[in-house]
Amino acid sequence: MARLLAFVQSDCPTCRLIVPYLNxxxxxxxxxxxxxxxxxxxxxxxxxxxxxxxxVELDDPEWRKSKRFDVVTVPSLVVIDEDGRLLRLEPGxxxxxINEIADLFGVPPVASRYDGYPASKPGCSSxxxxxxxxxxxxxxxxxxxxxxxxxxxxxxxGDDDPVEYCFRxxxxxxxxxxxTRTRLDRMLLGTTRDPxxxxxxxxxxxxxxxxxxxxxxxxxxxxxxxxMRVLIPLVRAVCDERFNAHGVQATTQFAAPxxxxxxxxxxxxxxxxxxxVFSNVARANSTLGRALQLILLNLxxxxxxxxxxxxxxxxxKFSFCIAENEEASPWEPLHVGRGxxxxxxTVSLFAAGSPHGISEQAAxxxxxxxxxLTYSLATNWSYRACRAFEVFLVLxxxxxxxxxxxxxxxxxxxxxxxxxxxxxxxxxxxxDPGEGAALRHTYREIVIDGEPCYQxxxxxxxxxxxxxxxxxxKFSAMMQGWASGAKxxxxxxxxxxxx
Amino acid sequence: xxxxxxxxxxxxxxxxxxxxxxxxxxxxxxxxxLDISKPGGSWLLDRLEHVLREKFGVARVVREAxxxxxKPAPAALLEKLRGADAVIEALAD
Numbered sequence: 145m146a147r148l149l150a151f152v153q154s155d156c157p158t159c160r161l162i163v164p165y166l167n168x169x170x171x172x173x174x175x176x177x178x179x180x181x182x183x184x185x186x187x188x189x190x191x192x193x194x195x196x197x198x199x200v201e202l203d204d205p206e207w208r209k210s211k212r213f214d215v216v217t218v219p220s221l222v223v224i225d226e227d228g229r230l231l232r233l234e235p236g237x238x239x240x241x242i243n244e245i246a247d248l249f250g251v252p253p254v255a256s257r258y259d260g261y262p263a264s265k266p267g268c269s270s271x272x273x274x275x276x277x278x279x280x281x282x283x284x285x286x287x288x289x290x291x292x293x294x295x296x297x298x299x300x301x302g303d304d305d306p307v308e309y310c311f312r313x314x315x316x317x318x319x320x321x322x323x324t325r326t327r328l329d330r331m332l333l334g335t336t337r338d339p340x341x342x343x344x345x346x347x348x349x350x351x352x353x354x355x356x357x358x359x360x361x362x363x364x365x366x367x368x369x370x371x372m373r374v375l376i377p378l379v380r381a382v383c384d385e386r387f388n389a390h391g392v393q394a395t396t397q398f399a400a401p402x403x404x405x406x407x408x409x410x411x412x413x414x415x416x417x418x419x420x421v422f423s424n425v426a427r428a429n430s431t432l433g434r435a436l437q438l439i440l441l442n443l444x445x446x447x448x449x450x451x452x453x454x455x456x457x458x459x460x461k462f463s464f465c466i467a468e469n470e471e472a473s474p475w476e477p478l479h480v481g482r483g484x485x486x487x488x489x490t491v492s493l494f495a496a497g498s499p500h501g502i503s504e505q506a507a508x509x510x511x512x513x514x515x516x517l518t519y520s521l522a523t524n525w526s527y528r529a530c531r532a533f534e535v536f537l538v539l540x541x542x543x544x545x546x547x548x549x550x551x552x553x554x555x556x557x558x559x560x561x562x563x564x565x566x567x568x569x570x571x572x573x574x575x576d577p578g579e580g581a582a583l584r585h586t587y588r589e590i591v592i593d594g595e596p597c598y599q600x601x602x603x604x605x606x607x608x609x610x611x612x613x614x615x616x617x618k619f620s621a622m623m624q625g626w627a628s629g630a631k632x633x634x635x636x637x638x639x640x641x642x643x
Numbered sequence: 644x645x646x647x648x649x650x651x652x653x654x655x656x657x658x659x660x661x662x663x664x665x666x667x668x669x670x671x672x673x674x675x676x677l678d679i680s681k682p683g684g685s686w687l688l689d690r691l692e693h694v695l696r697e698k699f700g701v702a703r704v705v706r707e708a709x710x711x712x713x714k715p716a717p718a719a720l721l722e723k724l725r726g727a728d729a730v731i732e733a734l735a736d
Contacts (some may be wrong), residue, residue, distance in 0.1 A: 217676075291716070293654065295649045295650045296649075296650040296651055296652075296654050297647050297648070297650070298647065298648040298649075298650060299646075299647050300645065300646045300647070300648065301647060302645060304646075304675070306646050306648065309648070310648075314652065322648055323648050323650075323651050324646055324647060324648055324649070325647045325648075325649055325651050328649045346653075349653060349657075351652075351653025351655060352653070352655070353653075356649070357651060360650070360651035361651045363651075364651055376706060388713055388714060389720060390713075390715060391713035391714060393712075442651045442652045442653065443651075443653050444653075445653060474727065513714050556733060570715065582682060592678070626713075627711075627712075627713050631710070631711040632713045633713070
């Protein structure tokens with residue numbers, strides 16, 4: 145009978161990422177053994193921190209087991225037959241490969257494509273290939289424990305006003321609901337999770353977001369206990385390295401994490417998606433956005449008078465949460481475009497600047513409305529800066545109605561905006577051409593209405609589109625992204641499943 | 644009734660570190676120049692390298708660049724800077 149060996153290291157983030165999937169394989173009955181390339185103490189710590197629910201044994205000090213199968217990367221999944229012969233070796237983390245291995249053992253797939261985590265992630269190099277360092281390595285930072293410490297309790301003096309105490313002790317610019325023990329306990333009724341479970345570590349200071357700490361901040365923001373369902377995946381999303389909260393929270397630019405809610409959770413928790421969607425219109429939107437900001441400040445440490453260096457800031461740093469008006473949209477909503485089913489609920493994060501309004505009240509055709517949008521989109525980030533920056537477009541129901549009436553799909557819209565948004569070459573003339581000019585050689589030249597232009601965006605996917613807002617008013621909005629893509633911040637979408 | 648609050652803050656205590664000792668002289672030293680990969684950083688560092696060599700007698704200049712300015716430097720990159728007597732980082736545009 146075939147067996148599965150998983151080669152791991154204690155300080156490899158990809159090895160930590162793969163553990164829950166290995167647990168699922170072991171639970172399904174796959175004969176699975178972990179092989180750690182580290183010392184017994186480090187391995188014990190790894191098992192305790194990750195909750196690995198399968199036996200993990202040590203490779204020998206010469207890493208002979210690893211060398212035998214020519215493991216160059218950890219994690220590596222090695223399938224062997226009963227005689228120990230190699231049947232398959234999968235380096236790194238790859239959901240497709242994990243499911244193929246599950247299939248090999250006749251068990252159902254364990255890695256969902258849309259659980260929020262990346263489809264694949266490279267691992268670290270195997271210990272026997274590392275250059276040996278002199279002396280004993282320093283103990284690793286505890287960046288990974290699944291269990292945290294209980295929050296500190298503060299007994300207030302009898303004459304101390306709790307609201308004033310919170311101003312003094314927690315330094316927020318707005319009053320908060322004091323996080324009393326009673327209120328915290330009530331908030332924790334919104335989840336079945338262990339209060340000390342660490343959901344993530346919030347950049348840039350990496351404070352541990354235990355369920356309890358998330359709940360304390362949710363109390364301060366005025367959330368109802370049911371919101372814990374959304375807050376848990378939201379904290380995972382903001383800690384996702386693709387989102388890069390480290391940079392988003394510290395940048396001098398305008399970016400703030402914009403939360404977008406999709407699916408049935410909108411109705412279940414009364415998220416608002418219609419008129420005034422960016423405003424103080426609904427408790428769910430306002431308190432969720434505020435809770436995320438408090439979590440980022442209090443656990444992440446990027447305070448607006450300190451590590452958060454934003455030159456002008458962003459009103460969204462008070463609260464920045466919208467829901468898509470799926471009912472007013474003829475197109476697939478954001479989460480469906482990102483691979484989820486319509487009946488699933490999701491939370492997405494985009495590093496966004498403030499909404500910039502675009503009025504078009506005269507155009508009567510799809511092309512007319514879209515043409516107007518291209519003129520505004522051309523100014524994204526800085527007029528002459530092309531290709532490097534994404535944009536988040538919120539189309540109002542009236543604009544969508546006009547566009548859809550002419551038979552346009554969401555993809556048609558994205559393609560049109562991509563092909564027709566550009567910056568005329570003449571804008572780069574002059575002795576001090578300014579931002580964007582230095583990278584002209586990387587831009588793509590196209591012709592728009594007979595005029596040679598540089599194409600503004602790198603791809604149609606650089607233009608994110610949702611439908612939101614009230615049914616009256618021909619006003620849409622765009623929000624500039626931050627440094628986009630793998631070198632900056634990528635949009636992330638996580639499913640809301642937990643209770 | 645006394646009120647008990649539960650701290651919403653990061654309870655972990657930051658550890659204070661002391662800065663490394665300053666160099667008495669640059670002559671004969673190895674200086675690492677770290678470009679964080681913002682536009683223009685390399686121009687400044689090119690000039691700095693020239694000045695360090697010509698005016699201050701620096702023996703060796705190690706040039707490294709972060710893959711992106713938006714994220715912390717990878718551990719392997721920091722490892723490459725380890726042998727230098729001092730590091731100068733070009734922070735912005």
